[in-house]
Amino acid sequence: MRHTLIDNKIALTIRESVSALFYAIFVLPAFGCWSGVIEVFPSSAGLGIATCALIGTASYLFYYLAIRTIGAARAMALNISYSAWAFIVSIFVFGTMPTVTEWILCFLIMLGTIFAACKPQDLFRFYRHP
Numbered sequence: 001m002r003h004t005l006i007d008n009k010i011a012l013t014i015r016e017s018v019s020a021l022f023y024a025i026f027v028l029p030a031f032g033c034w035s036g037v038i039e040v041f042p043s044s045a046g047l048g049i050a051t052c053a054l055i056g057t058a059s060y061l062f063y064y065l066a067i068r069t070i071g072a073a074r075a076m077a078l079n080i081s082y083s084a085w086a087f088i089v090s091i092f093v094f095g096t097m098p099t100v101t102e103w104i105l106c107f108l109i110m111l112g113t114i115f116a117a118c119k120p121q122d123l124f125r126f127y128r129h130p
Contacts, residue, residue: 008064016057077116084109 028034040046066075087106090096098106 008061008068012057012061012064015060074117077113080116081109081113084113 028037040049063075063079066078069075084106087098087102091098
C-alpha cells in the first residue's frame with residue numbers, strides 16, 4: 001500500500017471486515033451453515049478458530065508491510081513461498097517425513113522464490129570479473 005493516504009492497519013481492517021460480512025451474509029446462508037457456527041462458536045473449537053483468524057489477520061498485516069518495505073514484486077515472491085513454508089513447518093510440527101517428490105517440489109518453490117525476488121544482475125553477480 002505504498003503512496004496512499006490509508007494506513008496499512010486500516011486497509012487490513014476494511015478488507016477483513018468486508019470479507020467477514022460477505023461470508024456472514026451470503027456464503028453461510030447459501031450452504032445452511034449458520035447452525036454449525038452457533039454450535040462451534042462457544043466451544044473450545046471456536047477459540048481455536050478465532051486464534052487462527054487473528055493469526056491470518058496478522059499475516060495480511062505483515063504482507064502489507066512487506067509490500068511497503070520491499071516493493072510489490074519482491075513481496076509477492078515471498079507470498080508464493082507459503083507452500084514451501086507449510087511443507088517445512090509440517091516436518092517440525094507434525095513430524096511427517098516427506099517423499100522425495102515433495103522435497104524436490106519444495107526446493108523448486110524456494111528456488112523460484114529466489115529467482116522472482118532477485119534482480120537477474122544481482123543473482124549472478126559473483127560470476128562477473130571486475
